[in-house]
Amino acid sequence: MELRQLRYAIAIAKRLSFTQAAETLAVAQPALSQQIAALERELGVRLFERTNRRVSVTDAGRAFVARAERVLAELDAAAEEMTAYAGGLRGRVVVGTYQSFAEYMLPKLLGRFHAAHPGIEIALREGMADDLLAGLMDGRIDVFIGHLHETRYAGDPALVDEPLYEDELVLAVGGTHRLASRRSARIHEVRDEPFVIFRPGSSITNRLNALAREAGFAPRVAFESVDSFTVRALVAEGLGVALFPRLLGNTPGPNIALLSLEPQPVIRRMSLVIRRAPYGAAAERFIAFLREQMLDA
Secondary structure (H helix, E strand, O other): OOHHHHHHHHHHHHHOOHHHHHHHHOOOHHHHHHHHHHHHHHHOOOOEEEOOOOEEEOHHHHHHHHHHHHHHHHHHHHHHHHHHHHHOOOEEEEEEEOHHHHHHOHHHHHHHHHHHOOOEEEEEEEOOHHHHHHHHHHOOOOEEEEOOOOOOOOOOOOEEEEEEEEEEEEEEEEOOOOOOOOOEEEHHHHOOOEEEEEOOOOHHHHHHHHHHHHOOOOOEEEEEEOOHHHHHHHHHOOOOEEEEEHHHHOOOOOOEEEEEEEOOOEEEEEEEEEEOOOOOHHHHHHHHHHHHHHHHO
């Protein structure tokens, strides 16, 4: 059994296509097929079922790919650890988070981390929670900073959810809105109004839909955006109301009023989310750094 065969099997299982896997791995498809056939002969089991139209992973294939991923992760971790011993910790960590966190809170954290570990490169990916968590699950992202509980990945045993801090989700209305002088409101009080929402897949939009569903209505969407400043500006112009993080609403920007939701405030937890799998030395150092920073906060 060769390491390249493990990588080939993982690529096919992820793409369910020999052609796409070969293109990703930059190998000829006949060579890829031959290596998988040789691996199956050695193991004595079928890893993949092939037809002219599709490829599926057998039960044995799923078990083998899961173990192969662990083996390769351990090898990568060993290589990074040896690099650290050889003369300074080096590596690359891909962090996925929201535009709002990346804009307002992450730069200072990254500045402190870079000062302590200049050999570690941090790559940033911004987007919606569901998209970023999909990247975390398949290895394109190493660390997710965001909200897990409002996503389809909540409770997934492959993920570890570590609380960082809490924030309140509030009803944001324009400064001249009929509710602007209030300190709190019920979600059904704006059931007939247009909403400005974060793009579907956002944890905030998932929570809004759940709150509205409990109140017996579906939000009427007027605008949607991935950018928190845009959402705030549209609300400030009276073009709709929004579910919005209080921490962001309290920063300088267009004039909006923030109302706690009744009968109880809506609190969400910002978390550090990682895979329940071995990490390399660089990623482990970054994860430890985040834990230290939040404990000191």
